[in-house]
Amino acid sequence: MEEMKNVVANENFDWSAFENDLGVYSQPKEEIAAAYDKTLSNVNVGEVVEGTVTGITKREVLVNIGYKSEGVISVAEFRYNPDLKVGDTIEAYVESAEDKNGQLALSHKKARQLKSWDRVNEALEKDEIIKGYIKCRTKGGMIVDVFGIEAFLPGSQIDVKPIRDYDIYV
Structure with missing residues (x-):
């Protein structure tokens, strides 16, 4: 409650313009929202997508499919391809948008099947x-x-x- 005492409202602020989006954007809000949506990639669970290998560790292969985070695939799924390297393009099945660690869960084996x-x-x-x-x-x-x-x-x-x-x- 004491923190609120220090807040001073700006008397020159036009609340009606703020609430009605007047003068805030140079374009209609719908056009800006549509342009923003085009930059995002929608990933659906159960979909097969192409991705680029961005990193390989002892346990995981990191794959960029254009989503907000990189996907993770177990390195065991690439036993048939020992020559896999960073930069290769692979197909991946989207198992879930986020696993318990917040990462995109992918499967190369299911995509091949x-x-x-x-x-x-x-x-x-x-x-x-x-x-x-x-x-x-x-x-x-x-x-x-x-x-x-x-x-x-x-x-x-x-x-x-x-x-x-x-x-x-x-």
């Missing part, structure tokens, strides 16, 4: 034959890598005649 599913669905629509890499065998068939996605291939679908030993295909 979504792109792979798009390629699989495209091949289905065009009735294409796709090639896969057999990773290992299971009790009833094989695990096949198709565009980076692991899929199950039943043993009955490998050949026309029954197969006794799946190991020859691995």
Whole structure:
């Protein structure tokens, strides 16, 4: 209460002009708000965006996607690409706008999986034959890598005649 006693109101201040935005801006307020909104990048959760690698630590890869802060991706998601360096452009899936530390949470692995599913669905629509890499065998068939996605291939679908030993295909 004592702090308020020291505040002196300026008698020359025009409160009605302030409240009605008269003379404050040289342009209409809507134009200024629209111009400001164009400078901001809107990031939606669940969206795949392109970004530039700005830093690499032992645990994290920092990615700039044009948002208010840089995104963080675990370095383990780039094991397939040991040549990753600062300045590379990558695709990232937006997991959340802010995690518990206030940083943008991204996933490169999920972005690659979504792109792979798009390629699989495209091949289905065009009735294409796709090639896969057999990773290992299971009790009833094989695990096949198709565009980076692991899929199950039943043993009955490998050949026309029954197969006794799946190991020859691995």
